[in-house]
Amino acid sequence: MKALTGQAGAVWLLALGQTLTYAGVYYAFPALLPDLQAATGWSVAELAFGPTLGFLVMAALTPFTGAWVDRGWGGAMLSYAPVLAALGVAALGFAPNPLIWSLIWALIGVAQACCLYESCFAFLTRRLGTEARGAITKVTLVAGFAGTLAFPLGDALGRQFGGQGALIAFAGLVLLAALANVHGVRQLRRLQRAQAGRPEPEPGALAAALRRPAFWALAAMFGMLYLNHGILLTYVLMLFEDRGAAAAMAVLAASSIGPAQVLGRLVLLGLGARLSNARAMLWSLTGMVLACVALIAAGVVPGLIFGFAALQGAGVGLLSILRPMLIVDILGRRGFGTISGAVAVAPILASAAAPALGAGLLTLGGPGLIYGVGLGLALGGLGIGVVLLRRG
Structure with a gap:
C-alpha cells in the first residue's frame, strides 16, 4: 500500500482514473462502432452525432471548468464527474432512437468537461507547480493504454453482448475510475493541508492572453491536430480494413496506438531537460505527418498500418503532455487553469466535429478523401508550429 500513499501514489491513482475514464467514455465509441451499427441499424452519421454533441457541450464548458480548477474545485470535479459519465454510458445501452442517444451524449459531455485530461492537468498544475x-x-504514460484496453475489450464484448450491451459493461470501468480519483484527490488534499494555502484566482489573465497572437496560434495548431486524430481514430477500423488489413489485424494495429503513445512519452521522460518542449513539439508534429504518409502507403503494403499506429500514437502521446507545458512556456503560469481551458476549446471543438466530419468525408469521397484531409491537417499543424516557435 505504500506505493499508493503520498504525492506519487496520488498521481498514480489519478493516472488509473484517467485510463479507465478514457477507455470507458472516449474510446468506447470507436471500439464499438461496427457493433453499434449492427445492433441499432442507425447510420454512421446518426451514431457519430452523439459524440459530436458531447464534445460540443464539453467545449462550451471547458473555459468554466478551468476557472473552477483555479478556484479550488478541481478535486470535486474529478471525484464526482466520472459517476455522471458512467450513468450516461450505461444509459446509451438502452437508447431507443438517435434522438435519445444524442441527448445522453450531451449529458456525458458535461461529465467529460469536468474529469478528462484538461481538468486533471489543470488540477495537477495548480497543486504541484513546477513538479x-x-x-x-x-498520468499520460498509464492513460496511454486506454485504447489498448478499449479496442480488444470492445471487440470481445461487442461479439458477446452486441454494441449497446457492451456499453453497459464499459460503464463499469468509469465507476472504477471514480473510485481511483476519489482516493487520489483525497491524498493530494491531505498533503496540501500540510503545505501552503490554496492560490487565489487571478483576474485579467485570460483577457491578457487573448490579446496575444501566440494564444490563437496555439489554439489553431492544437485544433488542426486533434481534428486529424479525431477523424482517423473514429474510423480507424474501417480505414485499416480499406487498406487491405483483415479484421483481426485491424484490431491489433488499432490497439497498438496506445502503447505507441506510452513509448513516445517514455522517450520524453528519459530525455528530460535535454529535450526542450519546443523541440519535442516539432518531433510530435513531424511524426503525425509521417503517420498519414504511412497510412496512404498502406494501400500498397497493408503492414504499414502498424507504422501509422506507431507514428500517430507517439505524436499524439507527446502532444497531450506538451499542451499544458507549452501554454506555461509561451503564455505564462498566471491564470493557468482559465487560459488552458480557453486554449482547449479549439481541440475539443475539433474532436466534436471529427465524427460527423469524418462521416461526411466518407460519404463525399470515401476513405481516400479522409487520407487527404488528414495529411493536410497534419501539415497545417506543423506549419503553424514552426512559425509559432520561430516567433516565440
Whole structure:
C-alpha cells in the first residue's frame, strides 16, 4: 500500500482514473462502432452525432471548468464527474432512437468537461507547480493504454453482448475510475493541508492572453491536430480494413496506438531537460505527418498500418503532455487553469466535429478523401508550429 500513499501514489491513482475514464467514455465509441451499427441499424452519421454533441457541450464548458480548477474545485470535479459519465454510458445501452442517444451524449459531455485530461492537468498544475510536468507525464504514460484496453475489450464484448450491451459493461470501468480519483484527490488534499494555502484566482489573465497572437496560434495548431486524430481514430477500423488489413489485424494495429503513445512519452521522460518542449513539439508534429504518409502507403503494403499506429500514437502521446507545458512556456503560469481551458476549446471543438466530419468525408469521397484531409491537417499543424516557435 505504500506505493499508493503520498504525492506519487496520488498521481498514480489519478493516472488509473484517467485510463479507465478514457477507455470507458472516449474510446468506447470507436471500439464499438461496427457493433453499434449492427445492433441499432442507425447510420454512421446518426451514431457519430452523439459524440459530436458531447464534445460540443464539453467545449462550451471547458473555459468554466478551468476557472473552477483555479478556484479550488478541481478535486470535486474529478471525484464526482466520472459517476455522471458512467450513468450516461450505461444509459446509451438502452437508447431507443438517435434522438435519445444524442441527448445522453450531451449529458456525458458535461461529465467529460469536468474529469478528462484538461481538468486533471489543470488540477495537477495548480497543486504541484513546477513538479507538474513529471506528474502529467506519469498520468499520460498509464492513460496511454486506454485504447489498448478499449479496442480488444470492445471487440470481445461487442461479439458477446452486441454494441449497446457492451456499453453497459464499459460503464463499469468509469465507476472504477471514480473510485481511483476519489482516493487520489483525497491524498493530494491531505498533503496540501500540510503545505501552503490554496492560490487565489487571478483576474485579467485570460483577457491578457487573448490579446496575444501566440494564444490563437496555439489554439489553431492544437485544433488542426486533434481534428486529424479525431477523424482517423473514429474510423480507424474501417480505414485499416480499406487498406487491405483483415479484421483481426485491424484490431491489433488499432490497439497498438496506445502503447505507441506510452513509448513516445517514455522517450520524453528519459530525455528530460535535454529535450526542450519546443523541440519535442516539432518531433510530435513531424511524426503525425509521417503517420498519414504511412497510412496512404498502406494501400500498397497493408503492414504499414502498424507504422501509422506507431507514428500517430507517439505524436499524439507527446502532444497531450506538451499542451499544458507549452501554454506555461509561451503564455505564462498566471491564470493557468482559465487560459488552458480557453486554449482547449479549439481541440475539443475539433474532436466534436471529427465524427460527423469524418462521416461526411466518407460519404463525399470515401476513405481516400479522409487520407487527404488528414495529411493536410497534419501539415497545417506543423506549419503553424514552426512559425509559432520561430516567433516565440
